[in-house]
Amino acid sequence: MPELSPIPFVKAYLAGDELAYVSRSFTSAAVTGDGPFTARATELITKLTGGLASLLTTSCTHALEMTALLLDLAPGDEVIMPSFTFVSTANAYVLRGAVPVFVDIRPDTLNLDETQLEAAVTDRTKAIVVVHYAGVAAAMDGVLAVAAKYGLAVIEDNAHGLGGTYRGRPLGSFGVMATQSFHGTKNVHCGEGGALVLNDADLVARAEVIREKGTNRSQFFRGQVDKYRWVDLGSSYLPADPLAAFLTAQLEQFDRIQAPRHAIWQRYDEELAVWAASRGVGVPTVPAECVHPAHLYYLLMPSHEDQQGLIAHLRELNISAPFHYLPLHSSPAGERYGRVGPDGCEVTERVSDRLVRLPLYSQLTSDEQARVIDGVISYNLVAA
Numbered sequence: 381m382p383e384l385s386p387i388p389f390v391k392a393y394l395a396g397d398e399l400a401y402v403s404r405s406f407t408s409a410a411v412t413g414d415g416p417f418t419a420r421a422t423e424l425i426t427k428l429t430g431g432l433a434s435l436l437t438t439s440c441t442h443a444l445e446m447t448a449l450l451l452d453l454a455p456g457d458e459v460i461m462p463s464f465t466f467v468s469t470a471n472a473y474v475l476r477g478a479v480p481v482f483v484d485i486r487p488d489t490l491n492l493d494e495t496q497l498e499a500a501v502t503d504r505t506k507a508i509v510v511v512h513y514a515g516v517a518a519a520m521d522g523v524l525a526v527a528a529k530y531g532l533a534v535i536e537d538n539a540h541g542l543g544g545t546y547r548g549r550p551l552g553s554f555g556v557m558a559t560q561s562f563h564g565t566k567n568v569h570c571g572e573g574g575a576l577v578l579n580d581a582d583l584v585a586r587a588e589v590i591r592e593k594g595t596n597r598s599q600f601f602r603g604q605v606d607k608y609r610w611v612d613l614g615s616s617y618l619p620a621d622p623l624a625a626f627l628t629a630q631l632e633q634f635d636r637i638q639a640p641r642h643a644i645w646q647r648y649d650e651e652l653a654v655w656a657a658s659r660g661v662g663v664p665t666v667p668a669e670c671v672h673p674a675h676l677y678y679l680l681m682p683s684h685e686d687q688q689g690l691i692a693h694l695r696e697l698n699i700s701a702p703f704h705y706l707p708l709h710s711s712p713a714g715e716r717y718g719r720v721g722p723d724g725c726e727v728t729e730r731v732s733d734r735l736v737r738l739p740l741y742s743q744l745t746s747d748e749q750a751r752v753i754d755g756v757i758s759y760n761l762v763a764a
């Protein structure tokens with residue numbers, strides 16, 4: 381059947397100027413970190429996230445590791461987070477000896493259940509990490525209230541949420557720090573990359589040092605000190621300027637990257653609504669106070685067999701539609717290094733067993749999307 385060309389789940393996007401900018405960067409004198417393209421990309425990230433300042437990093441994983449260093453976590457300190465997230469959310473804190481405490485997610489937005497946070501707080505709790513799943517904001521009012529009551533830092537893992545808002549304010553501007561990902565699977569990318577967004581002026585100078593191998597080299601380059609030396613813990617978290625050049629070309633075209641993604645997301649939601657409602661299939665919930673950046677479109681199947689069934693059915697049609705996060709709390713490292721909060725993680729387990737993500741990228745053609753929609757609708761549920 382030659383008409384069934386493969387439809388991948390994601391395709392990294394080229395906005396147009398990437399290769400020209402990379403070439404310009406490589407032929408300039410500034411190929412290491414913190415060159416002119418890094419400055420430009422950083423400015424665009426700060427603007428999009430509404431942050432106070434930001435620093436380009438080699439990944440979101442590394443930005444998360446920087447948050448753990450900046451929080452001065454000590455062994456045995458606890459960090460509350462969802463179990464339904466990527467491993468890096470937890471790993472970053474475990475590397476400092478801290479204990480991830482896994483709290484369940486809400487069945488509607490699949491974000492941290494703010495009503496279960498307070499019960500998970502102990503005298504070792506230092507921070508709450510929220511993940512804005514699919515770029516739909518976590519219930520920040522409730523999260524910030526618990527954090528304020530117990531004096532906890534809030535970190536936003538905003539890997540999905542660039543361009544999203546909550547009550548009109550950009551995601552990335554709520555936590556004391558937020559982390560972004562520019563991995564090839566994200567809306568805006570440079571292959572591998574990330575950023576740390578800072579919303580506390582007191583953290584900026586130390587964050588620069590941590591990112592520059594624990595040295596004050598950034599101050600030295602600005603002429604603020606006459607030599608640079610080892611002053612703190614740190615690592616090499618800054619990307620080469622040609623990568624920032626690639627990223628700049630994408631960030632400059634942010635609206636053009638987003639427009640087709642929103643149209644595709646909207647069409648899935650409209651054309652699958654009747655089918656989903658009549659079969660007990662869940663679709664994304666977007667609360668009125670949230671604007672999301674069309675990062676993911678997913679279906680919540682009624683059973684694990686139907687998750688596996690739909691994935692296999694679409695695979696036969698040459699369409700790649702994967703499941704998503706395996707719960708961290710029941711993974712081998714999660715069991716070793718973390719613990720489950722007092723209310724358990726039942727919703728996390730149920731969602732992980734049932735969720736299927738549909739292809740979503742700017743280059744997906746109208747005919748290809750029609751094939752995905754027809755493919756979903758032609759699936760016969762096990763329990764129907």
Ligand SMILES: *Cc1c(COP(=O)(O)O)cnc(C)c1O
Binds near residue numbers: 439539
């Ligand atoms: C992609 C992702 C990360 C990791 O991003 P990298 O840039 O690949 O390190 C972390 N958290 C979440 C929620 C993600 O989706």
